[in-house]
Amino acid sequence: MDKIALQNVHNRIKPYIHKTPVLTSRLLNNICGANVFFKCENFQKMGAFKIRGATNAILNLTEAQKSKGVVTHSSGNFAQALSLAAKKIGVKAYIVMPKNVPQVKKDAVKTYKGIIIECESNIIAREEEAKHIQIEKGAAFIHPSNNDDVIHGQGTAAIELLEDYPSLDYIFTPVGGGGLLAGTILVAQFFSENCKVIAGEPKETDDAYRSLHSGNIETNESSNTIADGLRTHLGDRNFPIIKKYVDSIIRVQEDEIVDAMKLIWERMKIIVEPSSAVAFAAVLKHKEALKNRNIGVIISGGNVDLSNLPF
Amino acid sequence: MDKIALQNVHNRIKPYIHKTPVLTSRLLNNICGANVFFKCENFQKMGAFKIRGATNAILNLTEAQKSKGVVTHSSGNFAQALSLAAKKIGVKAYIVMPKNVPQVKKDAVKTYKGIIIECESNIIAREEEAKHIQIEKGAAFIHPSNNDDVIHGQGTAAIELLEDYPSLDYIFTPVGGGGLLAGTILVAQFFSENCKVIAGEPKETDDAYRSLHSGNIETNESSNTIADGLRTHLGDRNFPIIKKYVDSIIRVQEDEIVDAMKLIWERMKIIVEPSSAVAFAAVLKHKEALKNRNIGVIISGGNVDLSNLPF
Known part of the structure; x- marks a missing residue:
């Protein structure tokens, strides 16, 4: 860099x-x-600020990757950021969220057309569900911070x-x-x-x-x-x-x-x-x-x- | 105008x-x-916005008036506005406030060096106390809105x-x-x-x-x-x-x-x-x-x- x-x-x-x-x-x-x-x-x-990283990560994908969408696990700002960035760029965003997340956070993701996949409320369940979406949909995994x-x-x-x-x-x-x-x-x-x-x-x-x-x-x-x-x-x-x-x-x-x-x-x-x-x-x-x-x-x-x- | x-x-x-x-x-x-x-x-x-009117009203006083200070009755933003404008211009501000005003509002006026005079909580008492200050101190009365x-x-x-x-x-x-x-x-x-x-x-x-x-x-x-x-x-x-x-x-x-x-x-x-x-x-x-x-x-x-x- x-x-x-x-x-x-x-x-x-x-x-x-x-x-x-x-x-x-x-x-x-x-x-x-x-x-x-x-x-x-x-x-x-x-x-x-999370829209900045989410946008950059999606724009750096190949066209083939973009056509299959992106996936992340987040219950916070990155869930909204990836959803909005994906919507603007014209890509599907799968958001893995714990079941017990407040409705207001789910609604925010839906506003930006993010596709919510619910999971149990622990880190292992989140990661497994995200992997499952990667395999099933071919979606590119974008970690909220470690990317x-x-x-x-x-x-x-x-x-x-x-x-x-x-x-x-x-x-x-x-x-x-x-x-x-x-x-x-x-x-x-x-x-x-x-x-x-x-x-x-x-x-x-x-x-x-x-x-x-x-x-x-x-x-x-x-x-x-x-x-x-x-x-x-x-x-x-x-x-x-x-x-x-x-x-x-x-x-x-x-x-x-x-x-x-x-x-x-x-x-x-x-x-x-x-x-x-x-x-x-x-x-x-x-x-x-x-x-x-x-x-x-x-x-x-x-x-x-x-x-x-x-x- | x-x-x-x-x-x-x-x-x-x-x-x-x-x-x-x-x-x-x-x-x-x-x-x-x-x-x-x-x-x-x-x-x-x-x-x-109240600082705008308060400032204009004080700046329009004569030097003789300024030397005797200004007075208003207000428990809200105009109390703070007149105090701050007066402080900036170098004029004393007497603020007539009802006794029962929350301490936080009194503190805000004091921050700007306004001199608080407490009165009973009704419009007649407020106006009488303000008149009293006008006479006693020679201060110019500045109404919060009707001026x-x-x-x-x-x-x-x-x-x-x-x-x-x-x-x-x-x-x-x-x-x-x-x-x-x-x-x-x-x-x-x-x-x-x-x-x-x-x-x-x-x-x-x-x-x-x-x-x-x-x-x-x-x-x-x-x-x-x-x-x-x-x-x-x-x-x-x-x-x-x-x-x-x-x-x-x-x-x-x-x-x-x-x-x-x-x-x-x-x-x-x-x-x-x-x-x-x-x-x-x-x-x-x-x-x-x-x-x-x-x-x-x-x-x-x-x-x-x-x-x-x-x-």
């Missing part, structure tokens, strides 16, 4: 995505003692951010499956002088933090975080990138996530999901070390259930 | 306000069957909107005290070819609708609306403008306000207060008559209590 290849990824997906705005807040800058630039992927199509094309697509948010603000000292992202973090790291390597990438992670599901320290991909025993997009673990495609280049992973408590989310809602008047707030919570936690720096924060998405808020 | 005078108002207050963005949503356009342009005053300083300078200042949001989108067929605003509506009407007269202004009003507090039909300023017996910024009635400075030029006032039910608010939150990922949603609820209610039109909606503000949401 090099700068030109990443630029090509961005150019390829541009017609399918929004260039999202970068917002700032004087008040939040004062609180942080730094200049914070929020890359607002909550305003992205389907409400999250090179997905990783490169997710990185394009940081390309736009660095194009607008080339002198960032840091970019903060949340880390869950690792796609956004690895993509952002690759972009920072090639599109900045010396911009470091730091991840925020819920303490409750700190598999990435532990992986970094053990050198192996660790998993979570708990899934007890409000940041429901960050309950998954890293994979063999993104972990080597993260292990080699991430500056650090900062763990944040649940109340710090909720406080950061509330601060953004109240002061910036934008709706961000808890996973997005994790990255900003890490900035707040680390602010003594960030004085007067220029900091990008990837606001990963804005899909929240308004009837179930933590305030 | 003419175009040049209104342009001068805008130029005068520009250094003190944000030029707020205009957002659009393909999905909401599809729902409305029209092109809707949301003027996002929720991103304005202190979170509402020419305030009306002209509030109109500047529509100047910006029409500068960006000159071919609007309609602008929708909420109507409470009438300052925003009257200011928007004046601007539409002078800055557009044929843009009509329509107001949305809660059915529960439909004094403006009734005033338009009776020809006199009517008041409300109920204050039972979620749109807490719209419980007040018109005044003798703004009613003549509204009576003469408003296209119509559309009344909306409480559930229509909440549905419109939820739609904006969920689909646009921005936080708007119930009073803002009233204008959009009126668009939704009237949509058959608005097919394919270009419609501006003034999103009046984004100050909501997150611990007390209607979803």
